[in-house]
Amino acid sequence: MTAISADDGATTTGSGNADGSGNRAPSPDAVLIRRTLAEIEPVADDVTSYFYALLFLHNPELREMFPPAMDAQRDRLFGALLTAAEHIDDTVTLTEYLSHLGRGHRKYGTLPHHYPAVGEALMYALERYAHRSWSPEVEGAWVRAYTAISQTMIDAAAEDELRAPPWWNAEIISHERRTSEVAVVTVRPDQPYPYRAGQYASVETPWWPRVWRYYSFASCPRSDGLLSFHIKAVPAGWVSRSLVHRARRGDMIRLGPPAGSMAVDHSSTRGLLCVGGSTGIAPIKALVEDVAEHGRRRPVEVFFGANRDADLYDLDSFLDLERRHPWLSVRPVVAQLATRGIAGQLPEAVRQFGPWREFDGYLSGPPQMIRKSVDALVSSGIPQDRIWHDFLGTLVSSGR
Ligand SMILES: Cc1cc2nc3c(=O)[nH]c(=O)nc-3n(C[C@H](O)[C@H](O)[C@H](O)COP(=O)(O)OP(=O)(O)OC[C@H]3O[C@@H](n4cnc5c(N)ncnc54)[C@H](O)[C@@H]3O)c2cc1C
Incomplete structure (x- = not known):
């Protein structure tokens, strides 16, 4: 339920923008915080279990805000901590990430007075498990970071209250x-x-x-x-x-x-290369409809990947869109026993039809497919910062 505990922080990025901090030297607080995280990483499960045990022991009323099974929650806490630490000197990325979390936490009933309780449990857990690197200076760095993190989330939630319901x-x-x-x-x-x-x-x-x-x-x-x-x-x-x-x-x-910030840039004249695996084709369909509604004629190339022919569950509606819009081309790609479309893996099929220098890339689907497709798009001429995708987990691990 803190910034960093009750949401998985899924977000969207142009691949090349995952860390906007450039190559500047990290701030002293960032160095101390990353040192703590490196120490607790091998025992992350223990740290998060201890954190939640303390939190619920001292604040039993908070337990009902969390799901019955806490396994995924533990990973999310650590993933979010890593994300915040990685971007601690990159105010723009961090604020965007934390504001998203703060707004998203409204649906759990998170209130400003919950944050200090979470901060206290976090400090105890870090002190216990990062005992080699822990010191008054390290504690100071964490207190400053947590104060800034929670304030950003509280402010984003308060602002959101003025314009939208929590759910x-x-x-x-x-x-x-x-x-x-x-x-x-x-x-x-x-x-x-x-x-x-x-x-x-x-x-x-x-x-x-x-x-x-x-x-x-x-x-x-x-x-x-x-x-x-x-x-x-x-x-x-x-x-x-x-x-x-x-x-x-x-x-x-x-x-x-x-x-999520994956969106068609209507000011661009480049084409759209859209790659959707399985139900990842859903947001691709929304993007295609958006181009159609906007009325500007730009080439849109869709690759729809599935394991078997039978999994191309929305192909007919895409083919219907293709018939109505001459700027749209749709290619099904089937991994096993293809009788409709191209046989093989999605990233290879995309590469085969390249180069794609004059296109922006939009990817959606299972994380592994996204990872491989980013490689395929980059090697086909699309710079990383023109490739958009959703991903699970932290900004850190999605940096490509
Ligand atoms: C930004 C974003 C957008 C998404 N959009 C869609 C969408 O439009 N349609 C859609 O169907 N899903 C989508 N997902 C995935 C979705 O959020 C869930 O993760 C998925 O439905 C599994 O949730 P669950 O509660 O059923 O499974 P869980 O209870 O979370 O997991 C149960 C078990 O299944 C495993 N598992 C989880 N996901 C998968 C998977 N994809 N394949 C195989 N095993 C898995 C877990 O490791 C676990 O062992 C999206 C995810 C993100 C981050």
């Missing part, structure tokens, strides 16, 4: 199974939900209260206010399996605020 209730008005594991779910929010094509929202279902997962909007904003998501049920997945196999028309879900 939106939304009724499922259609639930369409496209394959045995993929559903297209359309919802009607209880009040207007402003977002941009390419963004995503955190979603909570009635079956797993306080467990939030991100899903991308599968269309650009519509005049009827409806929102669509493409959900793939992952093995043993709590939220995805509920949304695919259990959800029905009339069920209510909750939506957090829109997030």
